[in-house]
Amino acid sequence: MVGSRRMSNPARSGSALLSRMRTCHLFAELTDGELLALEPHCRLLALKRGDPLWRCGAEARHIHYIISGLVEIRRPTPATEMTLMAFFGPKECPGMPVVLESRRYGADALVSSEKARLLTIEAAVMLELMERDARAANAMNRSLLSQVRLLHGKIDVMAAGTVARRLALFFLNLAGRFGDELDGGEVVIPITLTRTQIATYIDARVETVIRTLSAWKKSGTLTMMRDRIELHDVKALEREITT
Numbered sequence: 001m002v003g004s005r006r007m008s009n010p011a012r013s014g015s016a017l018l019s020r021m022r023t024c025h026l027f028a029e030l031t032d033g034e035l036l037a038l039e040p041h042c043r044l045l046a047l048k049r050g051d052p053l054w055r056c057g058a059e060a061r062h063i064h065y066i067i068s069g070l071v072e073i074r075r076p077t078p079a080t081e082m083t084l085m086a087f088f089g090p091k092e093c094p095g096m097p098v099v100l101e102s103r104r105y106g107a108d109a110l111v112s113s114e115k116a117r118l119l120t121i122e123a124a125v126m127l128e129l130m131e132r133d134a135r136a137a138n139a140m141n142r143s144l145l146s147q148v149r150l151l152h153g154k155i156d157v158m159a160a161g162t163v164a165r166r167l168a169l170f171f172l173n174l175a176g177r178f179g180d181e182l183d184g185g186e187v188v189i190p191i192t193l194t195r196t197q198i199a200t201y202i203d204a205r206v207e208t209v210i211r212t213l214s215a216w217k218k219s220g221t222l223t224m225m226r227d228r229i230e231l232h233d234v235k236a237l238e239r240e241i242t243t
Helices: 010-023 032-041 096-100 123-132 134-158 163-178 195-202 206-218 234-240
Strands: 042-048 052-054 062-068 071-076 082-088 108-111 115-122 187-189 222-224 229-231
Touching (some): 032 115, 062 096, 082 195, 115 123, 163 195
Antiparallel strands (some): 052 108
């Protein structure tokens, strides 16, 4: 199921669509001719905060590659709140295991950033391509393995112990997925998260997360900016999870 959004028309914006297809790791080894053949089965999506990429119970009919922005995976619960299971950012493909098994989604996928842009591909076309082309199969398998690593990272965070340890490991995981290391050793993570999102993900009280982040800001360990997270002292975070 696809929520409210704008879709590009390949006939009108083929060059823009092809340009995005070339940057998608699923198509990294395909030729321009092969990309042209796949173009009618791809679309560019422009979404805003709160828009659903899919809803719980919907059939997995598309593969979604995130160009920019963040997508949260949330599972509905009997209570009024929802459980934040994971989130995905640039160059990641949420829900890949469900697509590969042609199942229905067991959770909602919602845009949590102000805006998000995605490349969406018809799953049936990619699954058929996998059966006859090892390059496509290998690319899909790599994407699947990255989500297995993401799951293991979430388990590691939840098992880390204190809130400070969970929080430190959480930021180190973000750095590994999205971070850019500067010459001075600082790491810039070009995404933004609210304190509530972080607290929900690591299963902690918002007040505790705020206190810890404030202490780390004062000590020069990290800074939460409007459009990014800056890790000034990665070693301090690494020490936090080993003490």
